[in-house]
Amino acid sequence: EAEVAQSPRYKITEKSQAVAFWCDPISGHATLYWYRQILGQGPELLVQFQDESVVDDSQLPKDRFSAERLKGVDSTLKIQPAELGDSAMYLCASSLRQGAYEQFFGPGTRLTVL
């Protein structure tokens, strides 16, 4: 069964360091999402891609976060520099296309910033 892959599963870093997360969506899925989930809360959308184009990055802290999906397949989310408040679960999801389509989530990357 096709799955969304994410790596690493866990990342511990010190503040001011750079971190990067990788996501490989289900093959053929045009839409890719990055979410941040703080413990006890729902996922918050950071950025949404349609193929290689950014559809929505209104909640992405652009002074320190960046995301790319150069070939419209896999994607990388980067934080530089990391801050203590960035500690959270980072989830990647993909769907066939935008709109009324089920999102398939990866297992997430648990980030701890010390």
Add this chain to the structure above:
Amino acid sequence: SQQGEEDPQALSIQEGENATMNCSYKTSINNLQWYRQNSGRGLVHLILIRSNEREKHSGRLRVTLDTSKKSSSLLITASRAADTASYFCATDGRSSASKIIFGSGTRLSIRP
């Protein structure tokens, strides 16, 4: 900001009982989805209901949508220990600027 707000925040019931969770939202939507999340894991899609639908069923799940009240409910019948998880509603707004917004979730615990 969270568009969907689930109620209750936490729910504990006996195995075999029914569990009902509610979701309220603020703006007009195209569709509403429910997801389940086991502790420390990714989310799993349960059911999608479109704005022109009022009720959908999937196995032991029943979802209702009342667009006049901007609310939805998720009913799990004959609960099992494996249903222990957090449940989130997610709305897909109608305006061009809308994005998918998840609620804060209901933590469901099933007691054996």
